[in-house]
Amino acid sequence: MEFETVIGLEIHVQLLTQSKMFCGCSTRFGAPPNTQTCPVCLGLPGSLPVINRRAVELGLRAALVLNCTVHPTSQFHRKNYYYPDLPKNYQISQYQYLEHPPLGTDGYLDVEVDGVRRRVGIRRVHLEEDTGKLVHPEDGTVSWVDYNRSGVPLMEIVTYPDLRSPQEAKAFLLKLRQVLQYAEVSTGRMEEGTLRCDANVSLRRPGEPLGTRTEVKNMNSLRSVERALSYEVARQREVLERGGAVVQETRHWDERRGVTFASRSKEEAEDYRYFPEPDLVPVEVTPEWLEEIRRTLPELPDARRDRLMAQYGLSRYDAELLVQTRATADFFEAAVAAHPSPKAIANWMLGDLTAYLNEHNLEIEQLRTTPSQLAELVRLVEDGTISGRIAKDVLVEMLQTGEGARSIVDRRGLVQIADEKALRETVDAVIRDHPEPVKDVQAGKEKAIAFLVGQVMRRTQGRANPALVQRLLRERLGLPTGS
Amino acid sequence: MKELVGRPYHELRPRLGKDFSVGELVEAYLQTLEALEPHVRAYLTVTAEEARQQARALDRRLAAGESLPPLAGMPVALKDNLCTRGVRTTCGSRILESFVPPYDATAVRRLREAGAVVLGKTNLDEFAMGSSTENSGFFPTRNPWDLDYVPGGSSGGSAAAVAAGEALAALGSDTGGSIRQPASLCGVVGLKPTYGRVSRYGLVAFASSLDQIGPLALDVHDCALVLQVISGHDPHDSTSVDLPVPDFAAALEGGVRGVRVGLPTEFFGEGLQPEVRQAVLDAVRVLEGLGARVEEVHLPTLEYALPTYYLIACAEASSNLARYDGVAYGYRSPRARDLYTLYSRTRAEGFGPEVKRRIMLGTFALSAGYYEGFYKKAQQVRTLVRRDFDRCFQEVDVLAAPTSPVAGFRLGERTADPLQMYLADVYTIPVNLAGLPGISVPCGFAGGLPVGLQLVGRPFDEATLLRVAHAYQQATDWHRRRCPLRRG
Numbered sequence: 001m002e003f004e005t006v007i008g009l010e011i012h013v014q015l016l017t018q019s020k021m022f023c024g025c026s027t028r029f030g031a032p033p034n035t036q037t038c039p040v041c042l043g044l045p046g047s048l049p050v051i052n053r054r055a056v057e058l059g060l061r062a063a064l065v066l067n068c069t070v071h072p073t074s075q076f077h078r079k080n081y082y083y084p085d086l087p088k089n090y091q092i093s094q095y096q097y098l099e100h101p102p103l104g105t106d107g108y109l110d111v112e113v114d115g116v117r118r119r120v121g122i123r124r125v126h127l128e129e130d131t132g133k134l135v136h137p138e139d140g141t142v143s144w145v146d147y148n149r150s151g152v153p154l155m156e157i158v159t160y161p162d163l164r165s166p167q168e169a170k171a172f173l174l175k176l177r178q179v180l181q182y183a184e185v186s187t188g189r190m191e192e193g194t195l196r197c198d199a200n201v202s203l204r205r206p207g208e209p210l211g212t213r214t215e216v217k218n219m220n221s222l223r224s225v226e227r228a229l230s231y232e233v234a235r236q237r238e239v240l241e242r243g244g245a246v247v248q249e250t251r252h253w254d255e256r257r258g259v260t261f262a263s264r265s266k267e268e269a270e271d272y273r274y275f276p277e278p279d280l281v282p283v284e285v286t287p288e289w290l291e292e293i294r295r296t297l298p299e300l301p302d303a304r305r306d307r308l309m310a311q312y313g314l315s316r317y318d319a320e321l322l323v324q325t326r327a328t329a330d331f332f333e334a335a336v337a338a339h340p341s342p343k344a345i346a347n348w349m350l351g352d353l354t355a356y357l358n359e360h361n362l363e364i365e366q367l368r369t370t371p372s373q374l375a376e377l378v379r380l381v382e383d384g385t386i387s388g389r390i391a392k393d394v395l396v397e398m399l400q401t402g403e404g405a406r407s408i409v410d411r412r413g414l415v416q417i418a419d420e421k422a423l424r425e426t427v428d429a430v431i432r433d434h435p436e437p438v439k440d441v442q443a444g445k446e447k448a449i450a451f452l453v454g455q456v457m458r459r460t461q462g463r464a465n466p467a468l469v470q471r472l473l474r475e476r477l478g479l480p481t482g483s
Numbered sequence: 484m485k486e487l488v489g490r491p492y493h494e495l496r497p498r499l500g501k502d503f504s505v506g507e508l509v510e511a512y513l514q515t516l517e518a519l520e521p522h523v524r525a526y527l528t529v530t531a532e533e534a535r536q537q538a539r540a541l542d543r544r545l546a547a548g549e550s551l552p553p554l555a556g557m558p559v560a561l562k563d564n565l566c567t568r569g570v571r572t573t574c575g576s577r578i579l580e581s582f583v584p585p586y587d588a589t590a591v592r593r594l595r596e597a598g599a600v601v602l603g604k605t606n607l608d609e610f611a612m613g614s615s616t617e618n619s620g621f622f623p624t625r626n627p628w629d630l631d632y633v634p635g636g637s638s639g640g641s642a643a644a645v646a647a648g649e650a651l652a653a654l655g656s657d658t659g660g661s662i663r664q665p666a667s668l669c670g671v672v673g674l675k676p677t678y679g680r681v682s683r684y685g686l687v688a689f690a691s692s693l694d695q696i697g698p699l700a701l702d703v704h705d706c707a708l709v710l711q712v713i714s715g716h717d718p719h720d721s722t723s724v725d726l727p728v729p730d731f732a733a734a735l736e737g738g739v740r741g742v743r744v745g746l747p748t749e750f751f752g753e754g755l756q757p758e759v760r761q762a763v764l765d766a767v768r769v770l771e772g773l774g775a776r777v778e779e780v781h782l783p784t785l786e787y788a789l790p791t792y793y794l795i796a797c798a799e800a801s802s803n804l805a806r807y808d809g810v811a812y813g814y815r816s817p818r819a820r821d822l823y824t825l826y827s828r829t830r831a832e833g834f835g836p837e838v839k840r841r842i843m844l845g846t847f848a849l850s851a852g853y854y855e856g857f858y859k860k861a862q863q864v865r866t867l868v869r870r871d872f873d874r875c876f877q878e879v880d881v882l883a884a885p886t887s888p889v890a891g892f893r894l895g896e897r898t899a900d901p902l903q904m905y906l907a908d909v910y911t912i913p914v915n916l917a918g919l920p921g922i923s924v925p926c927g928f929a930g931g932l933p934v935g936l937q938l939v940g941r942p943f944d945e946a947t948l949l950r951v952a953h954a955y956q957q958a959t960d961w962h963r964r965r966c967p968l969r970r971g
Contacts, residue, residue, distance in 0.1 A: 039586055043806045045579065045687040046566040046588060048720050078802050080849070082826055089805035145810065273849035275858060278691035278799055281721050 003203040003240065005233050006210055007169050008161035011176065012154050013186045014130070014194040015058045020151035021129040022049030022092065027153070029192075033135070033146035041129075041151035043087030048279050051076075055127060055153040056103070056283055060293050061183045062155055063104025063125045065300060073284050075100035076127075076277040081270065084145055085132040093156075094126035095274045102126030103283070109179065110302070111171045120172055121160035130154045155185070161200065161210065166229035170222055173197060178301050182326045190221050197225055201232045203240060211236075212246040216260055218253045228253035232260050304329055312342035321350055327365045334371035335378075344378045352392055356399050368402030377405035390414050390462050417464045420472065423456070426464070427472045430455045441477055449473060487511040488648040489965050491701045492557050492708060493732075500545040505556035509538040509600050512558040516602060516649040519968060524624050525634075525644040527563045527573055529603035534558070537600045554712055555598030560650035562641050563604035564611055565591050565696070566685040574687050575607040575619040575637075578807045578814045578833030588685020589720065590654060590696045590713040597712040602650055605640025609835045610804065611661055611689045613637050614907035617898055618837045625894070626669060627966040628932055632891045635665030635907070641699050642669035646966050652700040652709050656686055658693045659792055660886070660911025663923035666699050667886035667935025670925045670964065672706045672952070673699045675911075677943045678918035679724035681710075682717030688803040690796035691722075693915045702962045703924060703953040707731035710945060726943055734946035735953040740774030742951055745879030749785040750910055756889045762927030762934040763885045769958050770883070770951065780875045780882065784868045788913040789905060791868065793841075794848045794861035795916075800838075801845030807833060840901065869917040876941050881951050884910055886923040886935035910937060920945045924952045925961040933961075 020027055023040035039047040063070050077095040094102035107122035132150040136143050157176070163169045177188035177195060188195040202213035216232050219225045231253075236246050251260040299307070301323045308319040308329070323329045328349070335345045353374070357364060377398065381391045386409055394408050409415060417423055430452055431438055440448040449470070456469045474481045487495065487503060488511050499505065513531050520526060541555055561567060564574045566584035573579045587595065595601065608618035616624040616639025624639045626632040627647035634643040638655030642665035645653050655662040657675035666673025674697045681696045688694060698709035711732065716725040746767060751760060771777045809815035809829030816828035834842070848857035875882060887907060897903040914921040919939055926936035936955070940948035956962050 039584075042811065044584065044586075044812070045572070045574070045582065045806070046564075046584065046685040048684050048722075050719060050721050080802050080805060082805065082808065084808075084810045084822065087806060087811060089808060090802050147811075271851045273802070273846065273851075273854075275798060275802070275849055275854070279688075279722065 002206065003237055004206045005165055006161045006202045006204060006213075007163035007166070007229060008200045009157075009159045009163065009169060009172065010198045010200070011157045011159075011173070012196040013062070013157065013180060013188060015055050015153040015155055016184060016186055017052060017054050017058065017153050019052060019054075021052050021055050021127065021153040022151055025151065031148055033144070034148060036148045037150065041087070042147055043150075049092060049277075051280060051283065052153060057293060058153075058185045059103045059125060059127045059155050060285065060290065061297060062157070062180060062185045063107065064290075064294055064297060065179045065183045065185075066104070066107040066109055066122045066125060066157070068104030068107030068122055068125055070104050070285055070290055071101040072286075073282045074103050075282045076280045077274045078277050079128075080273040083131070084143070085134050085150070087132065087147060087150055091128060091131065092277055092280070093128035096124055100276055100282075103285075109172065109175060111168065111175045113165070113168050113171045118162065118164070118168060120162045123158040123160050124156075126156050128154050128156060161202070166226045166233065169199060169229055170226045173222055173225060178324070182298050182300055184298075190225075199225070199229055201229060201236065202246065203233065203236045211240075212248050214246065214248065214260075215250045216253055217250060217263075220255065224253060224255055227258060228260060231258065235260065298326065308332075312336065312346075314342060314346055318346050318350060322346060325364065327363070331364055331371050331374075335375045338372040339375035339379045341375075341378055341382060344382065345374065348374060348378060348395070352395050353399070356396065367399065369398050373398060373404050380405055380409060384416060384465065385409065386414055387416050387462060387464075387466060389457070389466075390416070393462075414463060417460055420468065423460070423464055423468060423472055426456050426459050427469065427476055430459065431473075431476055438477065441479070446479075449479075488515050489701070491705045492554070492651055493704045499551075499556055504538075505541040505545065505600070506535070506538040508556050509534050509558050509602075512602060512649065512651065515647070516644075519627070519647045519649055522625065522630055522968065523627050523643050523647045523649065524622055525605050525640040525647065525649055526560070526603045527575065527606050527621060527640070528571060530570055530601055531603075533570075534600050534602050541598060541600070552596065552598035554594065554708060557599045558602050558651045559594060559599045559709075560602055560605045560641055560644040560653040561591060562607055562611075562638050562653070562655045564607060564656055564687040564689075565604075565654060566687065567591055567601070567604065570604065572604065572687065573620070574611070575609045575621065576807075576834065576838070577620040578829070579687075580620075580814060582813050584685070586685065588696075589682035589717045591685060593713050594654065594709070599652075599712075605638070605644055605650075605653060607640055608637035609838050610687070610800070611637040611656055611658055611694075612800070612837050612841055614660070614664055614904050615892070615894075615897065616640060616665070617894060618835060620835050623894055626891060626932070627968045628670060629891070630968075631893050632932060633668065633894055635668035635887070635891070637661040637665075638673070638699065639665045639669075642666050642671055642673065645669070645671045645699050645701065647968055648965070652698055652705055654696055654709075654713070655699050656689075656694055656696050657911075657915065658689050658695075658796060659915050660908035662697045662699060663886045663911050663921055663935065663937060664908055666923040667925075667937070668891045668933065670933030670935075670961075670966065671699055671701060672703055672922065672924050672962065673697065674706050674710060674922040674945070674948075675914065675920060676710060676714065676945055677724075677920045678915075679722055680920070680943060680945065681713050682715075682720040682723040684717055684719040684723075688799075690799040691803060692799060693792075693796055695915075703922070703949055703956050704732065704735060706922070707735055707949050707953075710949075724943070729946050731946060731949055734950055737950055738773060739770055739951050739954045742770075742775045742881065742947070743879040744770055744775045744777045744951070745780035745875055745882045746777060747780050747782045747785070747875065747882055747884055749782050750884035754888050754906065754909070755885060756929060758929030759885050759888065759890055759934050762929060763883070763936050766926035766936040766955060766959075767883050770955060773954055773958055775951070777883075778879060780879055782868075782871045782875065782913065784864065784871045785913055787864050788868055788916055789909055791861045791864040792912045792916055793844065793905065794857050795865060797841040797845030798848045798858050798861075799845065801842045801849065804834075804838065804842055809833075837901070865916050868913055872913075872917045872919060872939075880941070880947055882939040884937045884939070886910060886937035890929035890932040890934050914939050918942060920948050922948050922952050924955060925964070926955075926959070927961060933964075
């Protein structure tokens with residue numbers, strides 16, 4: 001039986017603010033428990049929230065890059081429920097009332113999977129405060145609460161049920177993270193919890209109305225999103241194929257067992273008793289403010305990719321990789337500005353540089369090597385000062401030490417030997433020492449010449465110009481030199 | 484030094500440091516407090532030592548020839564729902580019996596900075612929910628004019644303290660009349676500023692969109708002095724308004740010639756005690772005699788104000804009081820076994836019956852399926868009430884009405900019937916719904932108990948309100964009457 005998968009996502013994103021949503025406490029992660037708190041984020045009697053303007057600005061940036069309608073006034077609401085990590089027992093959030101809209105509604109984000117482009121609708125973008133964190137010591141009968149996270153600004157992004165596969169869901173999250181990073185709204189790292197995602201999943205026969213959905217929670221990485229959703233889709237398909245009915249419920253992803261399981265179902269539907277937060281005045285977004293924010297938005301990844309292709313003649317594939325993060329694209333363009341050899345710089349970046357980053361689990365922002373240092377390296381290769389082979393080693397040393405290419409080359413005497421007279425002696429010595437390969441070459445086994453070239457390179461510690469060595473060898477062995 | 488007690492601050496101030504010291508003034512009040520407190524029971528916490536220390540510090544500054552801040556040495560009492568750093572703040576509730584805030588409310592801080600000397604924290608109906616101070620989780624306060632009678636509420640402790648000479652002035656909070664009604668019942672002046680005029684930061688919330696801090700004092704002039712100090716924008720309260728604060732004391736003079744006074748006919752209907760009605764109408768006649776023009780106006784939505792208020796106030800309260808859960812501070816039931824019983828036991832044991840009644844009412848009004856019909860409808864009616872007042876203020880400058888429908892009632896008289904208790908605020912509640920400034924000034928007696936005249940003004944026009952009230956006091960002497968307890 002054919003089923004269509006229907007997925008909608010609810011994403012929580014931690015905003016890149018210095019201070020909390022409604023007070024001046026720091027949002028820094030990792031401080032000792034309850035050291036970043038005040039009467040406001042502890043919900044002490046008499047305290048009042050004050051909106052963090054920077055958080056609203058970041059929310060507006062997100063709403064704009066997600067192509068949302070931004071509302072001239074928006075309202076905060078109270079979402080009432082009891083839990084010990086919620087000091088006021090209500091969360092200040094935004095709710096979708098027509099008369100009190102959230103920051104942004106009805107936007108979209110385009111994603112591409114296997115060359116198929118899909119426009120994913122964004123239902124709303126709204127701001128809220130994070131909760132504290134419960135700590136359950138292993139041995140004890142008590143639980144602790146750490147309120148450092150209480151009141152940290154969160155943005156919730158809710159999509160329409162427009163995604164059609166777990167792969168698309170993953171692609172959407174990647175793309176969302178990318179644009180949020182570009183807009184400097186959030187680091188968007190699922191592993192660090194700065195981006196969290198829940199999913200609503202249902203199946204239907206094509207053309208039919210939406211089927212019953214389940215909400216999948218507790219997915220802590222992009223990979224687990226894809227795995228969890230694939231599992232849940234398969235599970236629902238099996239239920240439907242058996243002639244059963246999907247139960248509307250919340251299901252938790254168990255990363256270790258690779259399954260989703262139903263969490264204890266609540267006896268009655270949760271009623272959050274939303275009402276407008278009387279302690280806050282509505283957020284007024286003037287056209288001037290919005291325009292100012294729009295002006296400071298960076299070029300977004302798709303546009304930048306297209307520009308890199310047009311401006312530097314890069315392939316779509318390379319350009320796509322270079323715009324993966326804003327820092328990578330910035331590094332590339334800065335290097336090209338220092339030495340206009342875009343293709344070579346792209347190759348170095350996507351090749352050896354990326355390999356080094358992956359190997360050492362680093363981000364490009366963490367490098368000591370500057371774009372102009374990479375540009376210098378490329379120039380040294382292009383003007384024949386060093387060989388490409390040597391350059392690979394030089395790059396690693398640059399990345400390890402932060403030293404410049406020229407300085408390493410000079411200090412270590414790596415300048416390529418382009419002096420025929422000097423090389424000829426080495427060539428002669430190699431011919432003398434390897435009579436067997438020489439015979440092979442002379443017998444027409446041209447491939448054996450590579451061995452001899454390698455021997456010369458070895459004796460010169462790689463500093464010889466390989467093309468020159470090749471020519472000299474052929475001359476000495478009486479072969480046609482080609483050029 | 485006993486003759487210092489009962490005189491308004493503006494009269495004492497010129498003599499301060501000449502005829503008597505701050506220490507003597509504060510000591511005189513502490514003596515009265517000590518003598519009368521067993522009868523009145525206005526205070527939940529007395530901070531005599533801190534007060535004496537503060538008085539000594541001010542006297543040292545006086546001796547050093549420093550010029551003193553505007554309320555230097557004014558012995559004041561604070562309603563116990565205003566947070567005081569290091570001094571427990573109970574809200575009249577068992578659930579906060581031992582809660583000690585780490586910070587001062589903005590109004591308290593401003594009062595301290597102005598040199599006022601805090602004598603203690605006054606009794607109130609639990610979480611300011613009530614009209615008699617009988618809902619205090621600790622003990623009722625009594626009316627100094629007749630100890631069998633309630634002082635009104637919820638700022639009953641503050642009103643009784645000022646009336647009995649146990650404080651020269653006090654801060655209260657007014658959500659539906661909680662400053663004006665006890666001021667009326669205790670024969671003192673009480674002012675509820677425009678919503679947004681005074682920062683609510685540090686006022687333990689009952690109903691956020693209605694609460695406002697204000698002064699209780701012996702006369703309008705003192706009221707203006709205190710209001711001056713506590714008013715103004717506070718970056719910690721988004722609902723406090725960034726408007727210039729006029730010089731209220733300077734605005735007192737000028738009289739009422741040409742001022743248009745509106746009498747809302749709906750405020751003189753059924754349920755109004757005849758002697759109260761007479762006293763208020765007499766007061767209006769005094770204003771007329773001083774040159775005011777009096778005319779009848781109409782507030783047809785008055786009859787909906789009470790139910791509207793109880794829906795909005797309880798809805799907000801149900802959410803505001805959710806934080807008292809036994810987790811991080813305040814009372815925690817020793818019978819809590821798990822998360823559910825931690826919540827249910829703590830709240831069942833920590834809150835009194837009126838608070839529970841309102842939490843349940845408010846929770847209901849916000850619940851799915853009822854929100855539209857109750858909370859949302861109430862907000863719509865609130866808009867209509869506001870429009871009614873707006874329309875009136877196109878015709879008149881202030882409204883005059885009774886503060887309370889009766890001069891007073893005995894302890895226990897209304898405790899069995901919540902609706903009867905709610906009716907005590909029928910004339911003050913609409914003013915909160917509209918966010919307007921209102922003042923109650925003594926205007927006579929009924930059966931030996933004081934009667935209050937309520938004046939209501941345009942938003943942020945406390946100045947006109949104070950000017951009219953002051954003119955009235957210049958022409959009468961009700962505000963100079965002191966309760967028998969104090970004389971004896």
